[in-house]
Amino acid sequence: MRNPLTILRRRLPGGRDVRTDGGTASAADDGNSLLDRDSVRSAPFWLPPALLVGVFVYGAIGWNVLLSLTDFSGLGTPDYGSLDFENYVVAFQGGTPSWSELSVDPIWNSLQNTVLLIVGFAVVCLVLGLLLAILVDQEIRFENTFRTIYLLPMSLSFVVTAKFWLYMYNPQTGLINIALGAVGIGPVEIVQNPDLKLAAVAFALVWQFSGYAMVVYLAGLRAIPDSHFEAARVDGASTVRMYWRVIIPQLRTATVSALVVLTVFALKAFDFLYSMYGYQPGPSADILATRMVREAYSNGNWAYGSAIAVVLFVMALAIVSPYIYSQYKRGAL
Amino acid sequence: MSFGTSTDEEAGTDTGYPLRRVGLYVFLAAMAVFYLIPIETGVVTAFTDPATYSGQFPYLPPLEPLVSGTGEFSVQPWTNAFDLLGQGLVNSLILVVPATILSGLLGSMAAYGLTTISWRGQIAIYILFVAGIFIPYQAVLVPLTQFWYNVVPLRTAFQPLTVLPFVQEYHWKLVALIVTHTAYGLPICTLLFRAHYKKLSDEMVEAARLDGASIYRIYRRIILPLSIPMFAVVFIYQFTQIWNDLLFALTIVQFGDASVVTQELVGIGVSQSGTNFPLRMAGALVAALPTLLVYVLFGEKFAKGVAA
Numbered sequence: 001m002r003n004p005l006t007i008l009r010r011r012l013p014g015g016r017d018v019r020t021d022g023g024t025a026s027a028a029d030d031g032n033s034l035l036d037r038d039s040v041r042s043a044p045f046w047l048p049p050a051l052l053v054g055v056f057v058y059g060a061i062g063w064n065v066l067l068s069l070t071d072f073s074g075l076g077t078p079d080y081g082s083l084d085f086e087n088y089v090v091a092f093q094g095g096t097p098s099w100s101e102l103s104v105d106p107i108w109n110s111l112q113n114t115v116l117l118i119v120g121f122a123v124v125c126l127v128l129g130l131l132l133a134i135l136v137d138q139e140i141r142f143e144n145t146f147r148t149i150y151l152l153p154m155s156l157s158f159v160v161t162a163k164f165w166l167y168m169y170n171p172q173t174g175l176i177n178i179a180l181g182a183v184g185i186g187p188v189e190i191v192q193n194p195d196l197k198l199a200a201v202a203f204a205l206v207w208q209f210s211g212y213a214m215v216v217y218l219a220g221l222r223a224i225p226d227s228h229f230e231a232a233r234v235d236g237a238s239t240v241r242m243y244w245r246v247i248i249p250q251l252r253t254a255t256v257s258a259l260v261v262l263t264v265f266a267l268k269a270f271d272f273l274y275s276m277y278g279y280q281p282g283p284s285a286d287i288l289a290t291r292m293v294r295e296a297y298s299n300g301n302w303a304y305g306s307a308i309a310v311v312l313f314v315m316a317l318a319i320v321s322p323y324i325y326s327q328y329k330r331g332a333l
Numbered sequence: 334m335s336f337g338t339s340t341d342e343e344a345g346t347d348t349g350y351p352l353r354r355v356g357l358y359v360f361l362a363a364m365a366v367f368y369l370i371p372i373e374t375g376v377v378t379a380f381t382d383p384a385t386y387s388g389q390f391p392y393l394p395p396l397e398p399l400v401s402g403t404g405e406f407s408v409q410p411w412t413n414a415f416d417l418l419g420q421g422l423v424n425s426l427i428l429v430v431p432a433t434i435l436s437g438l439l440g441s442m443a444a445y446g447l448t449t450i451s452w453r454g455q456i457a458i459y460i461l462f463v464a465g466i467f468i469p470y471q472a473v474l475v476p477l478t479q480f481w482y483n484v485v486p487l488r489t490a491f492q493p494l495t496v497l498p499f500v501q502e503y504h505w506k507l508v509a510l511i512v513t514h515t516a517y518g519l520p521i522c523t524l525l526f527r528a529h530y531k532k533l534s535d536e537m538v539e540a541a542r543l544d545g546a547s548i549y550r551i552y553r554r555i556i557l558p559l560s561i562p563m564f565a566v567v568f569i570y571q572f573t574q575i576w577n578d579l580l581f582a583l584t585i586v587q588f589g590d591a592s593v594v595t596q597e598l599v600g601i602g603v604s605q606s607g608t609n610f611p612l613r614m615a616g617a618l619v620a621a622l623p624t625l626l627v628y629v630l631f632g633e634k635f636a637k638g639v640a641a
Binding site: 038039041042043044045046047048049050052053054055056057058059060061063064067077078132135136138140146147148149150151152154155156157158159160163164165167168170172173174178211212216219260264267268270271274288289292293296297302305306308309310312313315316320321324328333 | 358370374388442443451454455458462466469475479513552576578618636
C-alpha cells in the first residue's frame with residue numbers, strides 16, 4: 001500500500017529516498033519489479049530521451065554489428081540472409097573477400113597507428129597538462145587569463161585546427177620551418193613526410209587538447225586539502241619533492257578521467273585527418289577511424305567498413321567500461 | 334617538455350624567490366605564446382592582400398610598404414571567405430540552434446526523471462546514457478546512412494513543406510542532422526544536468542510536494558528555474574560541439590546545398606594555381622568565429638562543461 005505522494009518523499013520509514021545514492025530503493029520496497037510505480041510515473045520525462053538514445057546509439061550499434069556480418073558493398077540493399085564472419089577474417093588476415101575483385105589489406109597497420117597516436121598524444125597531453133596545472137596553481141597573477149588562453153584551442157573545430165597547422169607546417173611559409181631556417185635547418189617537409197606525419201598530427205592535437213588536461217588536473221589539485229601542502233612544508237621538503245612524493249600520487253583519479261576522455265578524443269581524430277589528407281592519409285598516418293570511413297564511403301565496401309567500426313567500438317568499450325564501472329562503484333554517477 | 338624545466342624553476346631556496354617567480358611567469362607567458370601563435374599567424378595572414386602576400390613573415394601584420402615582404406593590408410580575403418562560406422554558415426545555424434535547444438531540454442527532462450524522482454533501476458538506464466558519451470561515432474555511421482537514406486522516407490515526407498517560404502528541398506538533410514545531433518548530444522547533457530540536480534536541496538521540492546504539486550508542476554516551477562545556470566553551460570557546450578562537427582555532416586549531408594560550414598571549409602583556398610593562404614586563414618577564422626566568440630564571452634561556463 002503506497003500512496004502516490006511518496007514519489008518525492010525523503011528518507012522516511014518504509015518510504016523511499018528522494019534523490020539519493022542513485023536509485024537504490026529502501027528495504028521496505030513493496031514491488032520487486034524493475035518497473036515500479038515511480039518509474040512509470042516519471043516515464044514521460046525519461047522515456048522520450050531514452051528512446052532516442054536507444055534507437056540512435058544502441059539500435060545503430062546493433063545494426064552495425066549485423067551489417068558487418070553481411071557482404072554489403074556498392075549499391076543495392078544488404079542481404080541479411082547469409083551472415084558470416086568473412087569481413088573479420090579479411091580485417092585480420094587480408095585476402096580476397098567474396099565481394100571484391102581485388103585483395104583487401106588487413107587493418108593491422110591502421111590499428112598500430114591508432115595505438116601509437118593515442119599513446120603519444122595522451123601521454124604528452126597529460127604531462128603538459130599536469131605541468132601547466134601545477135604552475136597555474138602557484139597563486140599567480142592573471143591566472144584566469146592564462147587558463148583561458150591554454151584552453152582556447154579546445155573551442156575550435158578539428159577542421160579549423162587542421163587549417164592552422166597545415167599553415168604552421170608549410171615548408172615555405174610555415175612558422176616552424178621559418179624557425180628551423182633561422183637556426184640553419186633547411187625546409188623540412190612535415191605534412192607529407194611518412195616519418196613525421198603521425199607525430200605532426202599528434203602534436204597539433206596536443207596543442208588543441210592539452211588545455212583540457214590542465215583543467216582536469218587543476219580541479220584535482222584544488223580538491224586536495226591545504227593541510228597536505230602544509231604538512232610537506234613543515235617537513236622541510238622542497239617544492240619539487242613535495243609535488244612528486246605527496247601531491248601527484250593523489251591525482252590518480254584525475255589522471256584516469258583525463259586519460260579516458262583524451263583517448264576518446266584521439267579515436268575521434270578522423271575530422272582532423274580528413275581535413276589534412278582527405279580520405280588518403282597514407283599508410284604512415286592511417287588510423288582505424290580513417291580506414292573505416294574510406295572503406296565505407298570512398299570504396300563502397302559498406303560491410304567491411306562496419307566490421308572495422310566494430311573493432312574500433314570494442315577498443316573503446318575495453319577502455320571505457322572499466323572506467324564507468326569504477327565510477328559506479330565510487331557512487332560518482 | 335619534461336619535469337626538468339619545472340625543477341629548474343622551482344628548485345632553490347627562498348633567497349632566490351623573486352627570481353623563481355620571474356622564471357615562472359616567463360614560462361607561463363611562453364606557453365601562452367605557444368597556444369596563441371597559430372591563431373595569431375592566421376589572423377595577420379587573413380588581413381593580407383593575396384596578390385602581395387609572400388609568406389616570408391607569416392607572423393607579422395601586413396605592413397607593406399613600411400616593412401617589405403609583409404604584404405599589403407586588405408579585407409578582401411574576409412569578404413571572399415564570407416561569400417564562399419555564406420551558405421555553409423546559414424546551414425550550420427539552421428542546424429545548431431534547434432539541435433542545441435532540443436538536446437538541452439530533453440537532457441534536463443531525462444535527468445529529472447532519472448535523478449529527482451527516485452526509483453529502482455534508474456541507475457541502469459542512466460549508465461546506458463553515460464556509455465553513449467564515449468561511443469566512437471564510426472560505429473554507427475553505416476547504419477545512420479542506411480537509416481536516413483533508405484529507411485525513413487524523410488525526403489518524401491518533407492516534399493509538401495517546400496511550398497512554405499524559405500523551405501528548400503535540401504533542408505530535409507538538415508532535419509536529419511538535427512535529430513541525429515540531438516540524440517548523440519543527449520548523454521552528455523543528461524550527465525551535466527544530473528550532476529546539477531544531485532546538488533539541489535531537497536527542501537523546496539519537498540515543500541512543493543506537501544502542497545500537493547504534481548511532478549510536472551514541480552519540474553516547471555522549481556527545477557527548471559533552478560536549472561538556468563546549467564542550461565547556460567549545456568547550451569554553450571552543445572553549441573560548440575555541433576557547430577564544430579564534421580563527421581555526421583559528411584555522413585548525412587554528404588555533399589550539395591545542405592553542406593555545413595565545416596564541410597565547406599575543408600576545400601577552401603585550394604586551386605590549380607596553389608594555395609591562397611590569406612583566403613584559407615580568413616575562411617578558418619570565419620568558421621571559428623561563433624565558437625571563439627562564445628568562448629571569449631563565456632569561457633568559464635565552457636570550462637565547466639568541459640571539466641564535467
